[in-house]
Amino acid sequence: MTDISAQPMPSQSAAASIMVGSKGMKKRHAAEARFKAYGIVAIVFSLGVLAFMLFTIFNDGISAFRQAQLTFPVTIDAAVVDPTGTRDRNTMAKVTTFSYTKVLNNSIVAALLDKGIPQEKVSDKELGEMVSKSAPAQVRNMVLADPSLVGQTITISVFANGRIDGYFKGRVTRDTASRDSNVSPAQLDLADTLRDAGILSLGWNSRFLTNSDSSDLRPETAGLGVAILGSLYLMFLVLIICVPIGVAASIYLEEFAPKNRWTDIIEVNISNLAAVPSIVFGILGLALFINFAGLPQSSAMVGALVISLMTLPTIIIASRSAIRAVPPSIRDAALGVGASKMQTVFHHVLPLAAPGILTGTILGLASALGETAPLLLIGMVAFVDNYPGAPISGFFDPATALPVQVYSWASRSDPAFLERSSGAIIVLLVFLVIMNVTAIILRRKFERRW
Amino acid sequence: MTVLLLVAIIVAIAVAAYVMGRQRALSMVSGNVRKLHSLPNYYGWHAALMASMPALILLVGWLVVQPFVLENRTLAFLPESVTSDPVARKLTMADVRRVASGLDVAVRAGALSEEQASMIRAELTDIRARLADVGVALGSAVSSETLRAAQVYRAAALSGSTLRNILTLVVAVGGLGYAIWATKPAFRARNRVEAFVKALLIASASIAVLTTVGIVWSMVAESLNFFRQYPAADFFFGLTWNPQFRGGSELGFLPLLWGTLYISFVSMIVAVPLGLFTAIYLAEYASPTVRAWVKPLIEVIAGIPTVVFGLFALVTVGPLLRDYFAQPLGLGNSGSSVMTAGLVIGILNIPFISSLADDIINAVPQSMRDGSYGLGATKSETVKQVILPAALPGIMGAVILAASRAIGETMIVTMGAGAAAKLSLNPFEAMTTMTVKIVGQLTGDTDFAAPETLVAFALGITLFVITLGLNILALFIVRKYREQYE
Numbered sequence: 001m002t003d004i005s006a007q008p009m010p011s012q013s014a015a016a017s018i019m020v021g022s023k024g025m026k027k028r029h030a031a032e033a034r035f036k037a038y039g040i041v042a043i044v045f046s047l048g049v050l051a052f053m054l055f056t057i058f059n060d061g062i063s064a065f066r067q068a069q070l071t072f073p074v075t076i077d078a079a080v081v082d083p084t085g086t087r088d089r090n091t092m093a094k095v096t097t098f099s100y101t102k103v104l105n106n107s108i109v110a111a112l113l114d115k116g117i118p119q120e121k122v123s124d125k126e127l128g129e130m131v132s133k134s135a136p137a138q139v140r141n142m143v144l145a146d147p148s149l150v151g152q153t154i155t156i157s158v159f160a161n162g163r164i165d166g167y168f169k170g171r172v173t174r175d176t177a178s179r180d181s182n183v184s185p186a187q188l189d190l191a192d193t194l195r196d197a198g199i200l201s202l203g204w205n206s207r208f209l210t211n212s213d214s215s216d217l218r219p220e221t222a223g224l225g226v227a228i229l230g231s232l233y234l235m236f237l238v239l240i241i242c243v244p245i246g247v248a249a250s251i252y253l254e255e256f257a258p259k260n261r262w263t264d265i266i267e268v269n270i271s272n273l274a275a276v277p278s279i280v281f282g283i284l285g286l287a288l289f290i291n292f293a294g295l296p297q298s299s300a301m302v303g304a305l306v307i308s309l310m311t312l313p314t315i316i317i318a319s320r321s322a323i324r325a326v327p328p329s330i331r332d333a334a335l336g337v338g339a340s341k342m343q344t345v346f347h348h349v350l351p352l353a354a355p356g357i358l359t360g361t362i363l364g365l366a367s368a369l370g371e372t373a374p375l376l377l378i379g380m381v382a383f384v385d386n387y388p389g390a391p392i393s394g395f396f397d398p399a400t401a402l403p404v405q406v407y408s409w410a411s412r413s414d415p416a417f418l419e420r421s422s423g424a425i426i427v428l429l430v431f432l433v434i435m436n437v438t439a440i441i442l443r444r445k446f447e448r449r450w
Numbered sequence: 451m452t453v454l455l456l457v458a459i460i461v462a463i464a465v466a467a468y469v470m471g472r473q474r475a476l477s478m479v480s481g482n483v484r485k486l487h488s489l490p491n492y493y494g495w496h497a498a499l500m501a502s503m504p505a506l507i508l509l510v511g512w513l514v515v516q517p518f519v520l521e522n523r524t525l526a527f528l529p530e531s532v533t534s535d536p537v538a539r540k541l542t543m544a545d546v547r548r549v550a551s552g553l554d555v556a557v558r559a560g561a562l563s564e565e566q567a568s569m570i571r572a573e574l575t576d577i578r579a580r581l582a583d584v585g586v587a588l589g590s591a592v593s594s595e596t597l598r599a600a601q602v603y604r605a606a607a608l609s610g611s612t613l614r615n616i617l618t619l620v621v622a623v624g625g626l627g628y629a630i631w632a633t634k635p636a637f638r639a640r641n642r643v644e645a646f647v648k649a650l651l652i653a654s655a656s657i658a659v660l661t662t663v664g665i666v667w668s669m670v671a672e673s674l675n676f677f678r679q680y681p682a683a684d685f686f687f688g689l690t691w692n693p694q695f696r697g698g699s700e701l702g703f704l705p706l707l708w709g710t711l712y713i714s715f716v717s718m719i720v721a722v723p724l725g726l727f728t729a730i731y732l733a734e735y736a737s738p739t740v741r742a743w744v745k746p747l748i749e750v751i752a753g754i755p756t757v758v759f760g761l762f763a764l765v766t767v768g769p770l771l772r773d774y775f776a777q778p779l780g781l782g783n784s785g786s787s788v789m790t791a792g793l794v795i796g797i798l799n800i801p802f803i804s805s806l807a808d809d810i811i812n813a814v815p816q817s818m819r820d821g822s823y824g825l826g827a828t829k830s831e832t833v834k835q836v837i838l839p840a841a842l843p844g845i846m847g848a849v850i851l852a853a854s855r856a857i858g859e860t861m862i863v864t865m866g867a868g869a870a871a872k873l874s875l876n877p878f879e880a881m882t883t884m885t886v887k888i889v890g891q892l893t894g895d896t897d898f899a900a901p902e903t904l905v906a907f908a909l910g911i912t913l914f915v916i917t918l919g920l921n922i923l924a925l926f927i928v929r930k931y932r933e934q935y936e
Contacts, residue, residue, distance in 0.1 A: 028828055028831070029828070031828075031830055031831075032828045032829060032830045032831075034830075035829075035830035035833070035834075036731070036735055036829075036830070038727045038731075039727045039728065039730055039731025039732075039735055040731065041727070042723070042724045042725075042726075042727035042728045042731065043727075043728050043731060043732075043744055043748070045724060046724055046728060046748055046751065046797070046800050046801075047744075047747055047748070049797050050747075050750065050751050050754075050797075052766075053754075053758070053759070053762045053766070056762065056765070056766045057758065057761070057762070060765065244654075245654045245657055246654075248650060248651045248654035248655070249651070249654040249655040249657065249658070251651055252648075252651035252652055252654065252655040253655055256648060256651060257655070263655075265659060266655050266656065266658055266659055269658040269659050269661075269662050270658045271925075272662070272918060272921055273658055273661060273662065275851065275854060275855075275917065275921045276665070276858075276914065276917065276918070277855075277857070277858025277859070277860065277885065277913060277914075277917055278858070278860065279858065279860045279885050279888055279889070279910070279913070280665060280669075280858070280910055280913065280914050280917075281665075282888075282892075283665075283668065283669060283888065283892070283906070283907060283910040284661070284664055284665045284668050284669075286668075286892060287668030287669070287671075287672060287907070288664050288668050291898065292668075309657075309661050312657065312658065312661070313658065316658070340640065340644060341644075342644040342647060342648070366753065367753070369755075370754070370755025370756070370757065370758075371755070372755065372756065372757040372760075372860075372861050373756075373860035373861055373864075373885070373889065376889050376893055377888075377889065377892050377893065379893070381893060392454075403755050403757045406757050406758070406761060407757050407760070407861065407864075407865070410760070410761050410764055410765075410865060411865075418765060421761055422761065422765075425757075425758050425761065428755065428758075429754075429758070432753065432754075432755075436753065
């Protein structure tokens with residue numbers, strides 16, 4: 001030190017003082033400010049993109065919950081729907097939806113006449129096409145369920161065609177309609193008139209949550225019912241497969257495992273499995289559970305087995321840290337009063353670790369709920385029209401899941417399905433938010449500092 | 451008796467065994483628990499386990515083995531031309547099974563008597579029509595050999611399951627008897643039960659290893675199958691990817707590898723700076739309140755399913771890039787492109803890098819910062835010259851892990867990158883990746899004998915090896931170069 005202070009200080013200028021900023025200092029402070037700004041920009045950009053993404057999805061998807069519906073009186077013409085006049089359900093079931101299309105067409109033409117709405121350039125056939133192709137089947141089911149409706153006039157509410165619906169949501173314009181074989185500008189004009197007359201309205205669409213998927217021709221009836229049920233089945237099965245195995249594995253690794261080759265191999269495997277791409281698990285499921293074990297394709301059971309294998313590392317890691325957080329004094333006390341090692345773990349350590357394990361499990365399930373790629377490979381992307389049956393046999397029926405439904409709708413050509421795809425994401429995100437909030441609340445409630 | 455019913459009976463026996471074992475132990479010491487080696491419940495548990503476990507193991511084993519035995523028995527009744535060809539054998543066996551289950555349905559529906567079902571001849575009756583009457587649809591008319599085989603199959607299956615039921619129940623009752631016999635005051639029931647529980651724990655822990663084995667086995671077996679039909683050199687070094695359904699496909703791997711790496715590279719360019727700066731700001735600059743809010747918000751990104759990002763890429767980012775960059779610059783007019791997928795994967799990976807880097811930066815001891823400040827360094831100088839060098843191995847590990855995730859990412863590239871396999875440098879052109887092609891070749895109608903389907907398994911094992919290699923590399927870097935602070 002003395003050597004250094006003995007030398008003359010490198011003299012800058014006479015004005016150099018600690019109180020006055022030098023040029024170098026200014027540069028360094030500017031660099032400092034710049035560096036800090038980079039951090040803020042990075043954060044703002046990341047959160048901005050997140051907000052933008054959520055905004056676009058809500059913006060596109062919220063309209064899936066509203067649907068153009070036509071409400072008008074329908075006269076169930078006995079001569080058409082029950083030509084034999086027996087009112088017998090089995091003979092009436094022989095009448096196809098095609099006949100009901102006629103009933104509906106006649107009724108809507110009559111409804112327009114009744115209200116005095118000029119039909120002008122729209123033919124009766126085109127007017128009928130403005131009603132969804134699902135409507136005849138809907139009326140037919142109503143009549144078959146209650147044959148006393150035959151001959152009566154009932155006021156019903158049916159979906160409008162997907163293009164008419166798109167017009168009110170801004171997806172279809174007169175410009176696109178003039179180039180579209182499925183809808184004409186004249187029909188759109190008429191739709192406006194119908195809306196003013198109160199026949200056509202844009203209302204809450206609960207069937208989006210209960211209907212099953214539908215074909216390309218009728219996007220208006222496509223719903224999430226099967227997907228939501230399939231996802232619930234999946235989550236239930238993943239829960240009962242994953243939690244016992246995951247907790248048992250973590251108990252072994254934390255409390256019993258000796259330090260040897262085998263436990264080393266297990267540890268390395270668990271951390272590696274956590275990083276294996278999800279699609280690889282899909283290939284495993286296809287080869288092992290479907291081709292080798294012969295389980296039915298696109299069933300919730302196969303999906304759950306694959307997702308369980310994927311989620312297991314997450315749950316094991318979370319459970320282990322929960323078990324590790326229980327202080328050794330608890331174990332020592334239990335062992336000290338004569339409990340066996342097994343009794344100590346099951347009577348004392350596990351109950352104390354349970355909240356942590358639960359939180360980890362919910363978070364693991366939340367990420368499992370959004371998993372898509374492996375489910376594509378085991379065939380859950382297939383078009384599923386029917387609800388899977390009740391448990392247990394229903395676990396082996398073809399099903400689909402929410403994220404897969406998002407994907408399969410996004411890959412359809414009709415833009416009406418894009419709206420539904422975003423709508424499905426909203427439902428998926430609602431489930432995720434509920435699960436995450438539950439986990440956070442549980443953590444807050446049971447968090448314990450030793 | 452169905453399997454479900456059998457399991458229910460075994461469970462009932464186990465419950466009875468629990469009660470009986472416990473009672474037996476108590477009665478032997480006339481209620482004086484202190485004379486027992488274990489608590490009374492352990493004697494009950496021991497009896498329940500003894501009654502149920504051997505029986506269940508037998509049942510599972512039987513269920514696994516029975517199909518193979520049945521197949522072997524049935525094959526004897528099929529012509530040589532069928533049994534020698536594996537594909538024909540598989541198809542015929544499926545037919546046999548379908549006819550057999552059709553006969554079962556017919557018997558249950560009362561269309562055939564049990565005797566008729568085992569006696570009818572294809573030459574005399576139209577089986578297909580008879581089965582169609584009870585709602586069993588068969589693809590083609592039933593040949594006499596198939597019918598004969600199906601009848602043998604039915605008979606064998608029936609006698610097999612009867613034998614199975616009897617044996618399982620005998621084992622269950624035998625186990626119960628043994629447990630009751632073994633129950634004595636000095637019997638170490640707790641140790642037995644605990645040993646069993648421990649075996650269960652070990653088995654659960656071993657599932658992770660079994661999964662890895664399953665992954666490798668499932669992909670290696672099918673990949674070898676693929677390489678038998680398609681030369682490995684053509685696969686690994688081929689420059690064209692052009693699968694044809696009629697055969698003569700070119701299945702070159704390089705365009706897919708190029709697409710994968712290019713997209714991952716773009717994503718890393720986005721994710722690394724953003725993630726690192728986020729981590730540095732949160733760890734070094736942010737006040738506790740800001741940190742408490744921003745860190746969870748950033749992690750929300752990681753909690754959003756990838757299919758959501760995929761839709762975002764498809765609907766928003768793709769068209770945006772096309773309209774404002776690709777078309778004005780004359781670089782193409784495709785919405786799905788390397789840039790689209792890369793950008794979105796990059797955003798997905800920001801929280802991954804930032805939270806890992808955050809942990810690593812926080813692990814650098816405070817004394818090193820204090821030392822740096824004491825020498826007059828500013829915060830940014832400290833970060834750049836002290837903290838980052840100290841945290842570098844860990845950050846490298848995090849970056850490699852993020853790259854491995856980008857390579858394995860599926861939904862975003864499936865929806866945002868396109869399906870055309872190309873070797874091109876233009877980032878605004880649609881390209882494709884290994885994961886996209888795995889999905890493409892394995893969804894829809896697949897024929898597991900064709901190289902066009904099997905190539906997916908070869909792609910899968912390659913992907914697995916690449917990501918595993920990157921993970922191990924990350925682990926190695928962290929272990930080898932980590933500075934040890936106490």
